[in-house]
Each structure stands twice: as C-alpha cells, then as structure tokens.
Amino acid sequence: MRLLLVRVLLQAVRPGTRGCAGVTHKEIRVRFAPSPTGFLHLGGLRTALYNYLFAKKHGGVFILRLEDTDRSRLVPGAAGGIEDMLEWAGIPPDESPRRGGLYGPYEQSQRLNLYHEAVQTLLESGAAYRCFCTPQRLELIKKEALRSRQTPRYDNRCRHLTPSQVQEKLSKNLPHVVRFQLPGGAHSFQDLVYGWTHHDVASVEGDPVILKGDGFPTYHLANVVDDYKMAVSHVLRGEEWLISTTKHLLMYRALGWQPPAYAHLPLLLNKDGSKLSKRQGDIFIQHFVQRGHLPDTLLDIITNCGSGFAGNQIGRTLPELIQQYNLQSTSTHSALMDLDKLPEFSRVHLTRWIEGADTRVQLVAQLQSLLQETYKDLTFDKDYIERILVLRMGHLNLLTDLLSPNYSYLWVRPSVRQEDLRRISSEAREIGSLVVQILQNSRHDTSLELLSIELKSRLQQLKATKYSTSMKLLRLVLSGLETGPSVAEMMLALGPEESISRLQKALSS
CATH class of the missing domain: 1.10.1160.10 (Glutamyl-trna Synthetase; Domain 2)
Known part of the structure; x- marks a missing residue:
C-alpha cells in the first residue's frame, strides 16, 4: 500500500497526459507567481519567459498569479508594475489579475477561503496541527541551536498536544499558527530538469507553518492550493525551490490531490558567479x-x-x-x-527593428515623442526621423543615443565661431562655396557612396587645404563637432537645403 502511495506521489503529470513532450495542447497550464514585494528584475523576467515559451510551444496557457500573502513586505505599485513589464516585454499572461480568467481571483490575498478549507481538511485528517508556541519560545529554540552550532529548527512540541489540550488553549483565545506534520523518511520525486531527487526533510527541518496567526497562508500551502485549483499542469520555477518541492508533494498527498510536473530552472547569475541582487x-x-x-x-x-x-x-x-x-x-x-x-x-536588435517596415514605424513614433520631450518648442517630421534612423543603422545601440550631445546637430543648428573656421583652414569660404555647388547639382536620391566620391574628387582640387582638413571644417560647420559621422552622411541626414543653409550662414560673415 505504501509503495502505491509513493507511485501516486511521483507521477509527474495529470491523468491523460503523455509526459512533457507528448502532452496534448489543452492540458498545458503554467504560471509565473511572483511576490509583489519588489519590481520585476532580470531573474524574474527569465522565469516568466521560460513559462511563456513552454506554454506557447505546446499551445498552452500562461498564468500570472500574485503571491501577496506577506502583507508586511508589499511594495505599492509593484503588483501592477509586474504585469506592465510582462506586457512591455511582449509576453503578456493569458490569465492574470488584470485580464481575469476562469480560475480567479489571481491574487492570493483574495483566495483566503480556499486556504482555510485546505487547512481544515489537513487538521481533520491529522496531517496538520495547531501550534501555540510563543515567539519568545521559538527565539529561545533558535538561540540554543546556534549556540550548539546546529541548524535552527522547530522541535515539533505542539504536534503531541491532545485534543483536549488544544481545545483548552483555543477556549482561552491563545494565538496560534497551523503547522504541517512532516512524515519521516526519504521521499523522492522526478524533476524534469534535475532528474530523481531525494530529500528526508523531517530529518533537517521542523514541521513548517502553513497558516500564520493573521489567517494568511505561507508560500508552502498557498502555492499547492492555487496550483491545484488553477489546474496548473507544469511548475517551472527557480532551483532555489527544489528542496521545498518535497514538502509540497507531501501536502498534495495529504490532501489527496494529483500534483503537477515540476521543472526547476538553474539560477541566472552575474558573470562572476555571484547572485543577482535587488540592490543592483x-x-x-x-x-x-x-x-x-x-x-x-x-x-x-x-x-x-x-x-x-x-x-x-x-x-x-x-x-x-x-x-x-x-x-x-x-x-x-x-x-x-x-x-x-x-x-x-x-545594436543587433535595434538594427533589425530599423530594417523592418512595421517596427521602424514604431521606432519613428517613439523617437518623435522623445524629441518632443527634449526640444519642447520644435516639431519633427516623421520622414526626416526615418531617414536619420536608416542612415545611422548599425551604428546605434539605443534609440536614445540620438538624444546625446553628439547628435544634437540633427535637431538644432549648431553655433560656429569664425575664428575656429579660420584656424582650421584659410580656404574656408572656398571650401564652403564648392560644397554648396556640389549639393545644388546633386540628385535628390544621391547615395552616400556617390556623394562621398564627389566630395573627395572636387575638394582634392584645392591647393592650400588638404582633403582631411576640408572634412574637418565641413563637419564643424554642419554639426559644431570636429569628430563624428562622415560629412557625406551628415549632408544626407540633414538634406541638401539644410546643409546649404548651414554652410552659407557659417561662411558668409
């Protein structure tokens, strides 16, 4: 009989499935269940993404559930912020606090009745018990363990209270929690990533609290109840929960429920092997x-x-x-x-977005909005913005790079001093006049390559000024900078009319 129970416990998927690879589409339901005690970070996004990928790979459902039972640590705005970031990342949940669904509510603080029902079932079967130990006693146990160089653990004292003793304490309204009674012996389960895992949790831990004194469940109970009630078929979560999974499976067995399949994902770490910290x-x-x-x-x-x-x-x-x-x-x-x-x-992804017609439209709209915020009194033409993006494609890492001082010349005319022009070349006016002629005679659809060839060919005819010096002077006139993109690229970006206007203004006095 005991062997039969263990086999039921170890079964990785619900009846009717054929394992991870062969499961039918309608049976796949996965969840991302963060605690809104902080905002979404890279590690959380990775866990959410793996759940999303698994669901979409198998035509399943991706659920967002907020585990907000630790009321003392909630961060205002974090709950909505998590869903905002999933939507921004392009991996929106199919069911969530915002979107709703058949298995809601999707916030644990609104599901207390379900946890209380499960606790009552466990109490009645003897799988759980009420613990009246005071915080002072628990602190003494912890200090004594540390003094003896042992791992602190609850001594399961209240497990042995008789029904009459429990009733007596309840009649006095003594504060208490509910603990789950861990059975002794090693328990095994098969993880879809780590394979067969064995833990004798009762040998290293005391009976865990599953319902706190304030009536809220701990993670161990709440995630078991919710995963079952929401028909979650696979739990993909970080490897830090691998050891706790044995406790969760024992609760499933005590409640008579079929557990989901478990897959624990390796941690995402910094390149030096250190853990990602919310302090970063x-x-x-x-x-x-x-x-x-x-x-x-x-x-x-x-x-x-x-x-x-x-x-x-x-x-x-x-x-x-x-x-x-x-x-x-x-x-x-x-x-x-x-x-x-x-x-x-x-850079790779921004280049791809610029190359794509639909995504380029999105970038143009985003950049136009950013420019409007930066240069509040100016307006910017969408065609002009698109031309800039295409010309700088492959050179930009971020769209916001175009808001840096090095690119301000694209949006506002630079102020150029005459003494700087004369310092660079005595033929400043001749250079400017020659380039104006080139621009006036150039075709509207002149390419970067053709314009570069024309500039080099004509400017090399000047005797007193080297070609490189001419480029330096022209770059200063057009952008106010002595280094930066090529002069031909600047002219194509600004357009012939604006380039001519800047040249004539700077060189006329």
Whole structure:
C-alpha cells in the first residue's frame, strides 16, 4: 500500500497526459507567481519567459498569479508594475489579475477561503496541527541551536498536544499558527530538469507553518492550493525551490490531490558567479525601459547565456525562441549573464527593428515623442526621423543615443565661431562655396557612396587645404563637432537645403 502511495506521489503529470513532450495542447497550464514585494528584475523576467515559451510551444496557457500573502513586505505599485513589464516585454499572461480568467481571483490575498478549507481538511485528517508556541519560545529554540552550532529548527512540541489540550488553549483565545506534520523518511520525486531527487526533510527541518496567526497562508500551502485549483499542469520555477518541492508533494498527498510536473530552472547569475541582487539597481526591468532598450534585447540576452535552446546565438526574436525552446534540454548549470555584452545585443536588435517596415514605424513614433520631450518648442517630421534612423543603422545601440550631445546637430543648428573656421583652414569660404555647388547639382536620391566620391574628387582640387582638413571644417560647420559621422552622411541626414543653409550662414560673415 505504501509503495502505491509513493507511485501516486511521483507521477509527474495529470491523468491523460503523455509526459512533457507528448502532452496534448489543452492540458498545458503554467504560471509565473511572483511576490509583489519588489519590481520585476532580470531573474524574474527569465522565469516568466521560460513559462511563456513552454506554454506557447505546446499551445498552452500562461498564468500570472500574485503571491501577496506577506502583507508586511508589499511594495505599492509593484503588483501592477509586474504585469506592465510582462506586457512591455511582449509576453503578456493569458490569465492574470488584470485580464481575469476562469480560475480567479489571481491574487492570493483574495483566495483566503480556499486556504482555510485546505487547512481544515489537513487538521481533520491529522496531517496538520495547531501550534501555540510563543515567539519568545521559538527565539529561545533558535538561540540554543546556534549556540550548539546546529541548524535552527522547530522541535515539533505542539504536534503531541491532545485534543483536549488544544481545545483548552483555543477556549482561552491563545494565538496560534497551523503547522504541517512532516512524515519521516526519504521521499523522492522526478524533476524534469534535475532528474530523481531525494530529500528526508523531517530529518533537517521542523514541521513548517502553513497558516500564520493573521489567517494568511505561507508560500508552502498557498502555492499547492492555487496550483491545484488553477489546474496548473507544469511548475517551472527557480532551483532555489527544489528542496521545498518535497514538502509540497507531501501536502498534495495529504490532501489527496494529483500534483503537477515540476521543472526547476538553474539560477541566472552575474558573470562572476555571484547572485543577482535587488540592490543592483540595473537589474530591474524599469531601468532598461527607461534607458531605451528593446524588449527583444532583454529576452535574447537572458536566454543566450542559458540552456534549453539550439545553441547560443545573438539576435533571436521571440518567435524564434518559442520555436527553439526545449525544456528537456535544459542543463543544471547556472546561467552566467554578462551585461557588458548588452550594447552588442542592443545594436543587433535595434538594427533589425530599423530594417523592418512595421517596427521602424514604431521606432519613428517613439523617437518623435522623445524629441518632443527634449526640444519642447520644435516639431519633427516623421520622414526626416526615418531617414536619420536608416542612415545611422548599425551604428546605434539605443534609440536614445540620438538624444546625446553628439547628435544634437540633427535637431538644432549648431553655433560656429569664425575664428575656429579660420584656424582650421584659410580656404574656408572656398571650401564652403564648392560644397554648396556640389549639393545644388546633386540628385535628390544621391547615395552616400556617390556623394562621398564627389566630395573627395572636387575638394582634392584645392591647393592650400588638404582633403582631411576640408572634412574637418565641413563637419564643424554642419554639426559644431570636429569628430563624428562622415560629412557625406551628415549632408544626407540633414538634406541638401539644410546643409546649404548651414554652410552659407557659417561662411558668409
């Protein structure tokens, strides 16, 4: 009989499924269940992404559930911010607090009745018990363990209270929690990433609290109840929960419920192997949004350093990630992410967006809005903005690069001093007049290559000034800078009329 129970416990998928690879589409339901005690960071985005990829790969459902039972640590705005960032990243949930669904509510604080029902079932079966130990006693137990150089653990004292003793304490309204009674012995389960895992949790831990004194559940109970009630078929979460999974499976058995399949994902770490910390301000998704990174860039870099795909390559889009993703090929090695490579990833994806007709329209609208915020009294033509993007394609890491001082000449006319022009070349006026003629005679659709050849051919005819000096002077006139993009590129970006106007104004006095 005991062997039969263990087999039921170890079954990885619900009845009717055929395992991860052969499961029917309608049976796949996965969830991302963050706690709104902070804003979404790269590690959380990666967990959400893997769940999303798995669901979309198998035609399933991706759920966002907010585990907000730790009321003391809630951060105002974090709950909505998490869903905002998933939508920004292009991986919106199918069911969520915002979108609703058949299995709601999707915030644990609104599901207390479900947890209380489960606790009552466990109490009645003897799988759980009420614990009246005071915080002072628990602190003494902890201090004594530390003094003895042992791992602190609850001594399960209240497990042995008789029914009459429990009733007596309840009649006095003594504060209490509810603990789950851990059965002794090693318990095994098969993880879809780590394989067979064995833990004798009762030998190293005391009975865990599943319902706190304030009536809110702990994570251990709430995630079990919610995963079952929401018909979650597969749980994909970080490897830090691997040890706790045994406790969760024991609760499933005690409640008589079929558990989901579990897959624990290796951690996302810094390139030096250290853990991502919320103290690192640059790991929050809002940070990347504010800096102007594209969603594709973040999705690419957080999957590039891990496993589960057909090799590491830069430039994968979300559809390509869905197509390539294979949970069964996920390794147990931690993923080391090198954010120093982020500019390279950004340049690749920004170039792809500029090349795409639909995505380029989005970029033009975004840049137009950014320019309007920066230069409030000016208006900017969409065709002009698009021309700038195409010309600088492959040179930009971020759209916001175009708001830097080095590119201000594209949006406002520079102020150029005559003494600087004379310092560069005594033939300043001759150079300007010659270039004006070139621009006046050039075709509207002149290419960068043809304009560069024409400039070089004509300016080399000047005797007193070297060609390189002429370029330096022209760059200063057009942009106010002595270094930067090529003069021909500047002229194509500004257009013939604006280039001529700047030349004539700067060289006329």
